Amino acid sequence: MKMIKILIGILAYSLILVGCNNEQSNNSTEKPLPYSIVKKEYEKELLEWNKEIVEIDYTVIDKFIERRKWDMEISGTGLYYQIYKTGNGEKSKDGKIAEFTYTVMLLNGDLLYSSDKTGNKFLHLGHNQQESGLNEGLMMMRVGDKARFILPPHLAFGVPGDGNLIPPYSIIVYDVELVSLNDKK
Numbered sequence: 001m002k003m004i005k006i007l008i009g010i011l012a013y014s015l016i017l018v019g020c021n022n023e024q025s026n027n028s029t030e031k032p033l034p035y036s037i038v039k040k041e042y043e044k045e046l047l048e049w050n051k052e053i054v055e056i057d058y059t060v061i062d063k064f065i066e067r068r069k070w071d072m073e074i075s076g077t078g079l080y081y082q083i084y085k086t087g088n089g090e091k092s093k094d095g096k097i098a099e100f101t102y103t104v105m106l107l108n109g110d111l112l113y114s115s116d117k118t119g120n121k122f123l124h125l126g127h128n129q130q131e132s133g134l135n136e137g138l139m140m141m142r143v144g145d146k147a148r149f150i151l152p153p154h155l156a157f158g159v160p161g162d163g164n165l166i167p168p169y170s171i172i173v174y175d176v177e178l179v180s181l182n183d184k185k
Contacts, residue, residue, distance in 0.1 A: 054078070057152045057171060064107050065150070072150070079133045080150035087144015087178065094126030096181040098138045104166070105173045112165040112172070120179060131156055134174060141178045149174040 061080060065072050072082040092098060099120050104113040115121060125139055133155025141147055153159070153169045161168040 054152065054154065060107065061150050061152065061171060070148070072148075075136060077133070077136060077155060078152050079136050079155055081137050081140060081147060083141065083145050083147040085144075085146035085177075087142045087146075089143025089145075089178075090181050091142050092125055092139050092178070092181060094139075095183075096125050097184065098123045098125050098141075098178060099180045099182065100138065100176045100178050102174055102176045105175075106167075107171050107173065125181075130162075134176075137174070138176070138178065141176075143178050143181055146175075146177045149176070 058078070065080065070082055072080045074080050099122050101115040102113070102121055103111060103115070105111050123135060123138060125135060127135070131151065133149060133151035136155070137147060137149040151172050151174065153171060156170065156172045157166050159169050161170060166172060
């Protein structure tokens with residue numbers, strides 16, 4: 001009787017070991033990829049998706065410009081710009097506070113913001129701004145210049161919009177006149 005209990009115990013123990021080994025061998029074939037590999041694949045996929053979205057944005061902007069017969073240039077960052085009236089004042093530079101009149105519209109023509117309603121806008125040039133495209137465009141101007149800028153989402157308010165009137169992932173059009181450049185506001 002004692003011998004049977006020992007044999008049953010050994011058999012039970014053997015079954016437990018075999019079961020654990022089978023689970024381990026099954027798990028070893030289904031091990032997840034290391035995080036670094038998954039991250040690289042995810043980043044690659046996300047980068048490709050973003051490139052496709054940017055290409056679509058540029059196609060939409062190009063068609064918009066063509067319909068309006070605007071003669072615009074594009075910067076290395078993707079900012080579309082046109083200085084359509086040349087002033088003779090001081091040239092913009094890093095560290096200056098730019099004062100400018102403006103309108104902000106969507107490509108469908110909806111007027112979102114205007115200095116006529118809110119007053120002139122001030123921007124500290126050369127500093128990281130949410131609207132990096134606006135900063136870049138103002139850096140191209142002289143006091144008295146009038147310009148228009150088309151900011152793709154990555155140079156404007158991006159995916160979230162501005163939380164007020166500018167919807168998420170919007171292309172926006174600025175029409176600006178640089179009024180003055182100051183050292184302090």
